[in-house]
Amino acid sequence: xxxxxxxxxxxxxxxxxxxxxxxxxxxxxxxxxxxxxxxxxxxxxxxxxxxxxxxxxxxxxxxxxxxxxxxxxxxxxxxxxxxxxxxxxxxxxxxxxxxxxxxxxxxxxxxxxxxxxxxxxxxxxxxxxxxxxxxxxxxxxxxxxxxxxxxxxxxxxxxxxxxxxxxxxxxxxxxxxxxxxxxxxxxxxxxxxxxxxxxxxxxxxxxxxxxxxxxxxxxxxxxxxxxxxxxxxxxxxxxxxxxxxxxxxxxxxxxxxxxxxxxxxxxxxxxxxxx
Numbered sequence: 001x002x003x004x005x006x007x008x009x010x011x012x013x014x015x016x017x018x019x020x021x022x023x024x025x026x027x028x029x030x031x032x033x034x035x036x037x038x039x040x041x042x043x044x045x046x047x048x049x050x051x052x053x054x055x056x057x058x059x060x061x062x063x064x065x066x067x068x069x070x071x072x073x074x075x076x077x078x079x080x081x082x083x084x085x086x087x088x089x090x091x092x093x094x095x096x097x098x099x100x101x102x103x104x105x106x107x108x109x110x111x112x113x114x115x116x117x118x119x120x121x122x123x124x125x126x127x128x129x130x131x132x133x134x135x136x137x138x139x140x141x142x143x144x145x146x147x148x149x150x151x152x153x154x155x156x157x158x159x160x161x162x163x164x165x166x167x168x169x170x171x172x173x174x175x176x177x178x179x180x181x182x183x184x185x186x187x188x189x190x191x192x193x194x195x196x197x198x199x200x201x202x203x204x205x206x207x208x209x210x211x212x213x214x215x216x217x218x219x220x221x222x223x224x225x226x227x228x229x230x231x232x233x234x235x236x237x238x239x240x241x242x243x244x245x246x247x248x249x250x251x252x253x254x255x256x257x258x259x260x261x262x263x264x265x266x267x268x269x270x271x272x273x274x275x
Contacts, residue, residue, distance in 0.1 A: 002138035049099035061086035095156030110147035181257020
């Protein structure tokens, strides 16, 4: 059975998600459509890239992913199809796909020209462009039928951490906050370990707080503490499943997690001082 995943910034209140699913069923009732999320903050490409990058790898090769974020139709903006890492990704040419695949070269990129056959009458990109292309691919159709191959698409880049060698300080920033209130930074494990070599001591500083240890997993946090109940609400820094530095509160949530207790927002700085 073919799989089409849906990711959007549409939310659940409006009709748009149902319209996409209804169009898929109309074109092919055998296709299995699966939601990744529809709770992306409006037009937030960095948030989208973090979620999709970590989710798509769990789907079978050949899955078609529709990414309807910052996707409303403009005649001056292309809609594109990436074939990358064995699967297909449909999005507006807004730089989102370059954020998801910053370290993976796409096998091919196509500008979608399918809508040109309808005299450019596009009222809703997701149902008028993305869904017909996705179902075409799900039916075994070739990407060459729906578009023309292009060499490149719009490129964006993540904000990168920097290291000031004279002051022995690394500066990163918050890029994502998850549903538990955990704060994810742009400081990855490899970059940190390259800097930390030969420097035994470090302190992670944010707002008026600091931490001096980074755990490898959430379970390592628990094992380092003697009794879970006693340490409910303790703060910690870990390298998460994406190998990114994460600030967390043990058993925290949206109401009492790192976001609310530390008061950090996306874009704020996180410092690591070495000594």
